[in-house]
Amino acid sequence: MVSTKSDRKLVVIQLSGGNDYMNTIVPYTNGLYYDNRKTVNIQPTEVLDIDGEYGFRSHMEPIKDLWGQGDVAIINGIGYPTPNRSHFRSMDIWHTALPDDIGNEGWLGRAIRELDPKGENVLTGVNFGRGLPRALAVRGVPVASVGNLETYGLFSDISDDSSRDLALETFAQMYGNANGGDAVMKFLGQTGMDALKGADILSTAPAKYSSTVEYAADPLSQSMRSVAQVLFADLGTRVFYTQHGSFDTHSGESATHQQLWMDVSAAIGDFTADLKEHGREDEVAILVFTEFGRRVKDNGSGTDHGSGGAAFVIGSSVEGGMYGEYPSLKEQDQLEGDLHYNNDFRTTYATLLEQWLGLEAAPIVNGHFEQFSLFKN
Amino acid sequence: MGLRDTKLMAHLLRRAGFGATHIELEDYLQKGYEATVESLLYPTDSDHMPEDIIRRYHVDQSELRQYDAAAANWMYRMITSKSPLEEKIALFWHSLFATGYSKLNQARSLLNQIDMFRQNGLGRFDTLLLELSRDPAMIIWLDNDQNHRDAINENYGRELLELFSMGIGNYTEEDIKECARAFTGWTLGNVEYMAMRASKDSIWPYGRIAWHFGYRPEDHDDGEKTFLGETGNFNGEDIIDIISKNDASARFVATRLFQFFAADEIDDEGEKVVEKMMESYFESGYEIRSIIRTLFNSDYFKSGKARYARVKCPVEQVIGTIRLAGSYQKPDLGVNEVASQAFYMGQGLLIPPTVEGWHEGAEWIDSGALVERVNFAANELRKTKESGVRSIIDRMSVQNGHALTPNEIVDLSLDLLGSVDVGENTRTALVQHVREKGDVDLRNTSPGDESERRVGELLSLIASSPEFQMA
Numbered sequence A: 001m002v003s004t005k006s007d008r009k010l011v012v013i014q015l016s017g018g019n020d021y022m023n024t025i026v027p028y029t030n031g032l033y034y035d036n037r038k039t040v041n042i043q044p045t046e047v048l049d050i051d052g053e054y055g056f057r058s059h060m061e062p063i064k065d066l067w068g069q070g071d072v073a074i075i076n077g078i079g080y081p082t083p084n085r086s087h088f089r090s091m092d093i094w095h096t097a098l099p100d101d102i103g104n105e106g107w108l109g110r111a112i113r114e115l116d117p118k119g120e121n122v123l124t125g126v127n128f129g130r131g132l133p134r135a136l137a138v139r140g141v142p143v144a145s146v147g148n149l150e151t152y153g154l155f156s157d158i159s160d161d162s163s164r165d166l167a168l169e170t171f172a173q174m175y176g177n178a179n180g181g182d183a184v185m186k187f188l189g190q191t192g193m194d195a196l197k198g199a200d201i202l203s204t205a206p207a208k209y210s211s212t213v214e215y216a217a218d219p220l221s222q223s224m225r226s227v228a229q230v231l232f233a234d235l236g237t238r239v240f241y242t243q244h245g246s247f248d249t250h251s252g253e254s255a256t257h258q259q260l261w262m263d264v265s266a267a268i269g270d271f272t273a274d275l276k277e278h279g280r281e282d283e284v285a286i287l288v289f290t291e292f293g294r295r296v297k298d299n300g301s302g303t304d305h306g307s308g309g310a311a312f313v314i315g316s317s318v319e320g321g322m323y324g325e326y327p328s329l330k331e332q333d334q335l336e337g338d339l340h341y342n343n344d345f346r347t348t349y350a351t352l353l354e355q356w357l358g359l360e361a362a363p364i365v366n367g368h369f370e371q372f373s374l375f376k377n
Numbered sequence B: 001m002g003l004r005d006t007k008l009m010a011h012l013l014r015r016a017g018f019g020a021t022h023i024e025l026e027d028y029l030q031k032g033y034e035a036t037v038e039s040l041l042y043p044t045d046s047d048h049m050p051e052d053i054i055r056r057y058h059v060d061q062s063e064l065r066q067y068d069a070a071a072a073n074w075m076y077r078m079i080t081s082k083s084p085l086e087e088k089i090a091l092f093w094h095s096l097f098a099t100g101y102s103k104l105n106q107a108r109s110l111l112n113q114i115d116m117f118r119q120n121g122l123g124r125f126d127t128l129l130l131e132l133s134r135d136p137a138m139i140i141w142l143d144n145d146q147n148h149r150d151a152i153n154e155n156y157g158r159e160l161l162e163l164f165s166m167g168i169g170n171y172t173e174e175d176i177k178e179c180a181r182a183f184t185g186w187t188l189g190n191v192e193y194m195a196m197r198a199s200k201d202s203i204w205p206y207g208r209i210a211w212h213f214g215y216r217p218e219d220h221d222d223g224e225k226t227f228l229g230e231t232g233n234f235n236g237e238d239i240i241d242i243i244s245k246n247d248a249s250a251r252f253v254a255t256r257l258f259q260f261f262a263a264d265e266i267d268d269e270g271e272k273v274v275e276k277m278m279e280s281y282f283e284s285g286y287e288i289r290s291i292i293r294t295l296f297n298s299d300y301f302k303s304g305k306a307r308y309a310r311v312k313c314p315v316e317q318v319i320g321t322i323r324l325a326g327s328y329q330k331p332d333l334g335v336n337e338v339a340s341q342a343f344y345m346g347q348g349l350l351i352p353p354t355v356e357g358w359h360e361g362a363e364w365i366d367s368g369a370l371v372e373r374v375n376f377a378a379n380e381l382r383k384t385k386e387s388g389v390r391s392i393i394d395r396m397s398v399q400n401g402h403a404l405t406p407n408e409i410v411d412l413s414l415d416l417l418g419s420v421d422v423g424e425n426t427r428t429a430l431v432q433h434v435r436e437k438g439d440v441d442l443r444n445t446s447p448g449d450e451s452e453r454r455v456g457e458l459l460s461l462i463a464s465s466p467e468f469q470m471a
Helices: A031-036 A061-068 A087-096 A107-115 A161-176 A183-202 A219-232 A253-277 A345-356 B003-016 B022-031 B033-041 B051-057 B067-080 B084-096 B107-120 B125-133 B136-141 B155-162 B173-182 B191-199 B236-244 B247-261 B268-283 B288-296 B314-325 B335-344 B367-381 B387-399 B406-416 B424-435 B450-463
Strands: A009-016 A072-079 A125-128 A144-146 A239-245 A284-290 A309-314 A321-323 B186-188 B213-215 B225-227 B230-232
Touching (some): A009 A107, A009 A219, A009 A253, A072 A345, A107 A125, A125 A219, A144 A183, A161 A183, A161 B424, A161 B450, A183 B367, A219 A239, A219 A253, A239 A253, A253 A284, A284 A345, A309 A345, B003 B022, B003 B033, B003 B084, B003 B288, B022 B387, B033 B288, B067 B084, B067 B314, B067 B335, B084 B107, B084 B247, B107 B125, B107 B136, B125 B236, B136 B186, B155 B173, B155 B236, B173 B225, B173 B236, B225 B236, B247 B268, B247 B288, B314 B367, B314 B387, B335 B367, B406 B424, B406 B450, B424 B450
Parallel strands (some): A009 A239, A072 A321, A125 A144
Antiparallel strands (some): A072 A309, B186 B213, B225 B230
């Protein structure tokens, strides 16, 4: 079954802290890699080969399997002009699609506004985790943020139904008419009403779900399970968001980075299996991104903030392969000791928005960008 | 003492502390506004729950290795302290110098840092930066133990300038490197001991001692450095002197204090207060206490403009509600869950998302966080057996020789719940809620009675209101 653009979903996994690109897609046949990574490296014997030249780091077997099925697009050398090595600023740039100015609208928030211009469905975008990432934040665009799907809802501890209904009614009255106040009060009022509506609908999802897939216990796997539950409940959600970390491996990188990629790979593998079990794999594309790559040289036990990294787009509809170019490791080609980016992150955003979600990309990503051909026809 | 004094005092305590109960407000009002400000600025006797009492109940509080035990430990302080500004200023610095547990694996060091904020948080800014640069939790968090004479690690040097003092745009990449060079050799003093202890671990009954600071002159780069236009064989102390006397630092500190204690958004009038605070910064020799005094005594702070102009951060929401309810006054294993509640609302104490801390102001609010805030506050204030709720009910019942009408009980509840102001719309909704079941008769009731349960429900709904999300 080929999906139509109206039932396609985007699942975004943010790797917070700056994932080390060179130790994820490892240039293990390049001597310069081992020259620069004297201690923090992946040995050739551990690498999971991609194409005879590059390989996934160890413990990424589930993603390697998906690669084998042609479902993984690796976007090499992704970044933006004038790299900023501050986590905060760099993540902001990725979230707002604005490298030069301070933006206050998230690119996915804008996409949600286009997908649901009248704000009819408060669940068009759902974040799994605590606190809303800026990528999803646009004033007036409702996005549900769900910590634990099983217990989500207002006054869920009031056991007596009539008392709870009465409390919910009063809540609706307080928040539904809070528009007389200042901007923050209005925002609170709107958020309260969105929470009320969203919780009612979301609370139905876990009961409808059944699957043979057993997700791991780490937070990312649990979030991906919740994504599957909401997706299968057909609540009209088009954008799902979650994050994992911290990838800020200044020290002790070898052990930490391995564990993180075990988590991410297993979560993606299990989620994909769940989609297939339910015959929904054609509807979903997964974007995995991070705010920046790390320095070419290691610092003896980890790696410092760099630029130029990798993103992944994964799914049955994805045309698997290597996109962009792996940046040169030669010293003269580096940018202040970092890999030089060669494709703007907004190229990938624009591709996902237009070719996958069927939206006009330019107003969302603040300009026109060349696109990849990331999807099977 | 009129209603206006009470409202102003309640406002001050929501900012300088975690809000005040009706009984506490009466005491503060006896003292008067400016005397209260002074007593808050000079914490003497916090009379918080003693450590030995806590440990009797929590085995995990002896070792303090895990962050949830440590966060609970700090929560006890915030819940029971009689010197609320001491805890509030520690929370301010923790939000600004956001240090996380993830790389430490020992939360005791993090609590030591919080204690350092208690001791220095109202004192001189340069002293505070010096202590911060020597703080083991910070050294590990931002890798200064990896910052060597022959191989600098610029993580701490960069964040010291970007996030902890002057802010981006006031220095160059070259300044960052020179700053990092000056802090080479500022490292941990007991690495070998900690490695040895880690290899034969037991968590009970006696834990490890904490990380401590050590300076290694042989690993310090003593060469000449040029930092912000000054040249010399600078060490870390010199860098902090140069940072502290810079206008950008004064502006940074004043702005952040204004946003934390006065209002999320700074308007033109607020900007004038910030400038006065900058003057106090220099006049007092960088003393934080003086800057805050200038703010609290300003007309702006006392005016309606600053009233409810901040979104409560989750910790304020959690602690404020608990202090009103009077729950968790004794050691209770459930307090670890209370620390998790703040995390669910978007603010995990001792586990900030990054070194940038949390996104504050209106960004605290999204539908998920709001659900958590409302559910938590509603649950606490429904507990009619807890001392805070009891004192509210007792006060209501003695004051009136008749059953309370919906209007009466709503106004009384708002007043007794730390003098909360709500808009007409919220008040109408609350009155209507009470009216559904008629007048409330509190004469000769006991906990668990229907009429008391209804008071709890009303207090819960006030805590669920949009106004209660603001400080």
